[in-house]
Amino acid sequence: MHPISTVHYLALSAALLLIGTVGVLTRRNIVVILMSIELILNAVNINLIAFSHSLPPIEGHPNVGGQVFAIFVITDAVAEAAVGLGILIALFRNKETVLADEIDLLKW
Amino acid sequence: MDVILFLIFAIIAVVCAINVVVQTHPISSAISLVGVMGSLAVLYLLLGAEFIAAAQVIVYAGAIMVLFVFVIMLLNAGAETKKGQSTMALFLGVPLLAGLLIVMSWYLQGWFPANTTVHFGGFSLPALPGKVAESGGSAHQVGMALFTTYLLPFEVTSVLILIAILGAIVLARKEMD
Numbered sequence: 001m002h003p004i005s006t007v008h009y010l011a012l013s014a015a016l017l018l019i020g021t022v023g024v025l026t027r028r029n030i031v032v033i034l035m036s037i038e039l040i041l042n043a044v045n046i047n048l049i050a051f052s053h054s055l056p057p058i059e060g061h062p063n064v065g066g067q068v069f070a071i072f073v074i075t076d077a078v079a080e081a082a083v084g085l086g087i088l089i090a091l092f093r094n095k096e097t098v099l100a101d102e103i104d105l106l107k108w
Numbered sequence: 109m110d111v112i113l114f115l116i117f118a119i120i121a122v123v124c125a126i127n128v129v130v131q132t133h134p135i136s137s138a139i140s141l142v143g144v145m146g147s148l149a150v151l152y153l154l155l156g157a158e159f160i161a162a163a164q165v166i167v168y169a170g171a172i173m174v175l176f177v178f179v180i181m182l183l184n185a186g187a188e189t190k191k192g193q194s195t196m197a198l199f200l201g202v203p204l205l206a207g208l209l210i211v212m213s214w215y216l217q218g219w220f221p222a223n224t225t226v227h228f229g230g231f232s233l234p235a236l237p238g239k240v241a242e243s244g245g246s247a248h249q250v251g252m253a254l255f256t257t258y259l260l261p262f263e264v265t266s267v268l269i270l271i272a273i274l275g276a277i278v279l280a281r282k283e284m285d
Binding site: 009019022026028029050052054061067077079081082083088 | 114118128129137141144151160164168176180185188201205213216245250253257265268276277278
């Protein structure tokens, strides 16, 4: 059987990225849009860890730079979810809706 | 073994990701997203990243999803009704999307020839003389890199989290008179 290599992980990451992009563009519910952004960030994480796995070791130590950056991406995702949901609660308090196309305060 | 594990969990991840997008009720999307996070954690284990796999389960499947479900319950948003979607876009978009994915995979295959095989726990290096064999994704290795080489980005990240906490509190509080 053909062995699994870095390319397969990159293809999975591309698939998750495309699905997440479709979710951001087509859904109306802001909560689901935020979840799709989490999908996109996870696609980035797969890429980082797959490259960290495929890079050669430095002076006998494994190359964990990609994994450290994956930790930073996870931190970013948490901060983004917290602030995004805070914005959503503030919007819901004013407009009584969570649908992105009904929030048109700036539309003239 | 590696091929079977990868295929099973990659397919679970992709199917759950599609489910996140196509489900109309936000709670169903949230549960599907937990499935994506869990299967991705297994894939990280396959790549030898043990610490990231644990962090993925704790932070994503635990903390972030609880936050999402909490907000969904709080806002009590029901199922979303479709509006302004043409069937033409559906029939044209799905094949075009699949075609884009195939083209991307094709080019990736060309750029990264399949010479780096992934084995379960294959990140472990052979033991150096006089030392214990170490795994690449262990908390020891990741912590060493995080607190020596990447110390400045780590400290800047703490400022980012502080700003995010303040921002979330300011955005979500009630206006005081």
